Amino acid sequence: MDSFDYVIVGAGSAGCVLANRLSADPKVRVLLIEDGGDNQHPFIKMAGGFVKIMGNPAYFRAYPSVQRPGMRKEMHAYGRGLGGSSAINGTWYLTGMPADYDSWADHGVTGWGWDEISRCFARFEDYRDPGAHPGRGRSGELQITPSDHKSPVFDALMSAFEHAGMPRVSDITAPGITGVGRSQYTVDRWGQRESSYEAFVKPVRGRANLTITTYTAVKRVLIADGRATGVVCERGGQDVTFAASGEVILAAGVYGSPQLLQLSGVGPGAALQELGLETLRDLPAVGQNLADHQKFGVSFDLHNHPGTNREFVGWRLYRNAMRYFLTRTGPLARVGMPLTGLIASRDGRADWPDFQVAAAPFAMRTVNEMAEKPGSPITDKPGLTFSGYHLRPRSRGSVKLTAPDHRTPPLVDAAIWSDPYDRDKALELFRLFRSIAAAPALAPFIGTERMPGPGVQDEAAVVTELAKMVEAGLHGTGTCSMGGDAATSVVDARCRVHGVDGLRVVDCSIIPAPVSGNTNGPAMAVAERAAELIRADARG
Incomplete structure (x- = not known):
């Protein structure tokens, strides 16, 4: 022994x-x-x-x-x-x-x-x-490095988050802040x-x-x-x-x-x-x-920009893989949302935000689409996705x-949702996503909401659809x-x-x-x- x-x-x-x-x-x-x-x-x-x-x-x-x-x-x-x-x-x-x-x-x-x-x-x-x-x-x-993503959509998203009450910050991990900044990753400088x-x-x-x-x-x-x-x-x-x-x-x-x-x-x-x-x-x-943390995302059609979905399918995927192995750069060197926002909910504290939100010119197939036809989760249609967590569940x-x-x-x-407070927070977070999507800076890019869809406005109906979307954040x-x-x-x-x-x-x-x-x-x-x-x- x-x-x-x-x-x-x-x-x-x-x-x-x-x-x-x-x-x-x-x-x-x-x-x-x-x-x-x-x-x-x-x-x-x-x-x-x-x-x-x-x-x-x-x-x-x-x-x-x-x-x-x-x-x-x-x-x-x-x-x-x-x-x-x-x-x-x-x-x-x-x-x-x-x-x-x-x-x-x-x-x-x-x-x-x-x-x-x-x-x-x-x-x-x-x-x-x-x-x-x-x-x-x-x-x-x-080693920790910030997002290096650049695109007109990224700039518009930054402005939209600011419009929703998240001032631009140079370091999203700064203590006790509300704001939006480049996401940081456990990815080294190579x-x-x-x-x-x-x-x-x-x-x-x-x-x-x-x-x-x-x-x-x-x-x-x-x-x-x-x-x-x-x-x-x-x-x-x-x-x-x-x-x-x-x-x-x-x-x-x-x-x-x-x-x-x-x-x-x-x-x-x-x-x-x-x-x-x-x-x-x-x-x-x-x-x-x-x-x-409860987590969910809301995707919209993306106009006037190809988005990043296409970089992960077909010949572009092989090109990006080759680029990565040769130079350690490109879309495969980073993963996830390129910007992160922190904001307090209605009953939250400005120095202790309880919503973590993010966005990217990328979209996965919806839960309903995956249920109808299993397969690759990546959609071939350009999209823009907002994702977020309620950080202090009860x-x-x-x-x-x-x-x-x-x-x-x-x-x-x-x-x-075993505590109804968390269901209410999911609804509040969903409304925040819709309000960010309606910001003037995103008008040239934002299209139709994919799920639950613009026709779902009644609170009870939204909650029913959110239940299909919410998952544990792990x-x-x-x-x-x-x-x-x-x-x-x-x-x-x-x-x-x-x-x-x-x-x-x-x-x-x-x-x-x-x-x-x-x-x-x-x-x-x-x-x-x-x-x-x-x-x-x-x-x-």
């Missing part, structure tokens, strides 16, 4: 940061365990190439989801392999707002305010755009994806005290006399055990970490007993408190174990939430599982309330802060 000071389960956004920071001490031995492979496929390194491997089980973990009446059918997918979701996501980078982290004190969590977290972002960021706000990091491991593995682990793989094992699935954490002592894994069809003389740290993600805790006997006791699992620590909050869902088996994914209930948080009360939380403010020594959780699952933006950056900042706490605790 191999023994390590720290056993880290999951090589995603958080796990890779932890592996780097903890192995920086040559006196400790660190093991990083990943269920998937090395994720060195060229379509991963090419940010725009991930659509070619979308859904491939070698790179994605699929989780079944509770289907709600009248709403679109969902199967949630997070990243698998070194880098986790940072290796297959849309590379959209945001930090969240100061009020997000300061509000964690309301959940009994101290030491995680913006003063601490902003320092963590600055430590790992490498963002060198001249318009960066003064707090940005310029010499960290993670046009390649910056996954957490590429940024934090690959450069230090030569450390003698860092061991990385792939294609190794953790079955459960070993717990004896109230202390985590190691993990049992499946590798190559055989069981293998790794001992932890110091700590086991779960960084398996918002779905994976609560699953592993429950498989290890840590979770809601009655539910574990129903599956024949021994309850070693009854923690009812494990798998509860799932919060996710609905709370769950991640439920359905079998005492690590290979059976848990059942996810995102619980979208920005989940909260399923192993931090807090001071073991009845309502899973870990304390130092990421330690209540009542189990030597066991921590460090990933988005410990975030007690949603953050204002995509979660890749916050996951890394959480790991950066957790590493500080872990090292401090090791020093006594």
Whole structure:
């Protein structure tokens, strides 16, 4: 049995940061365990190439989801392999707002305010755009670059967002702002994806005290006399055990970490007993408190401009692929919406916007079109799409174990619209999209609304159509939430599982309330802060 000071389960956004920071001490031995492979496929390194491997089980973990009446059918997918979701996501980078982290004190969590977290972002960021706000990091491991998209439609969209109340800003991650600016991506200055593995682990793989094992699935954490002592894994069809003389740290993600805790006997006791699992620590909050941003898009016909759809089909796709491999430039070097807007809803705060919006001269086929005729999601008709998230939902869902088996994914209930407040916010966001589309600057370009269509104006009818369009943003948080009360939380403010020594959780699952933006950056900042706490605790 191999023994390590720290056993880290999951090589995603958080796990890779932890592996780097903890192995920086040559006196400790660190093991990083990943269920998937090395994720060195060229379509991963090419940010725009991930659509070619979308859904491939070698790179994605699929989780079944509770289907709600009248709403679109969902199967949630997070990243698998070194880098986790940072290796297959849309590379959209945001930090969240100061009020997000300061509000964690309301959940009994101290030491995680913006003063601490902003320092963590600055430590790992490498963002060198001249318009960066003064707090940005310029010499960290993670390269971040802004959108370089240029077109008359882009300029018109910028003006339309300004018309809707979002002033133009030079850095969309600036603390406490309302505004619109160029989107920022975890793409390096040479046009390649910056996954957490590429940024934090690959450069230090030569450390003698860092061991990385792939294609190794953790079955459960070993717990004896109230202390985590190691993990049992499946590798190559055989069981293998790794001992932890110091700590086991779960960084398996918002779905994976609560699953592993429950498989290890840590979770809601009655539910574990129903599956024949021994309850070693009854923690009812494990798998509860799932919060996710609701997301949807609205597309319009695009006039007087070819848009970008044509760049991803036919001979142009082959030309752009060749351009990318030769120069690391072109449409495939970036992915997603080229501009990002942040704005407060009617009852929101200007310094804490709760709508994240974006737009691009690109369109996918509508939900109705895909249902009528499955196939490629890319339409051959030029379009313009607005996309957005409601950032502070009140609905709370769950991640439920359905079998005492690590290979059976848990059942996810995102619980979208379980609180009517979120449905009302979706309607408000939809109206915002329509108002932006009606801005004078877009008049030469905007055409007919594709779904639900200009004829759908009645509020009830709009809500019915929105239900078919809304989906989980895959920005989940909260399923192993931090807090001071073991009845309502899973870990304390130092990421330690209540009542189990030597066991921590460090990933988005410990975030007690949603953050204002995509979660890749916050996951890394959480790991950066957790590493500080872990090292401090090791020093006594």
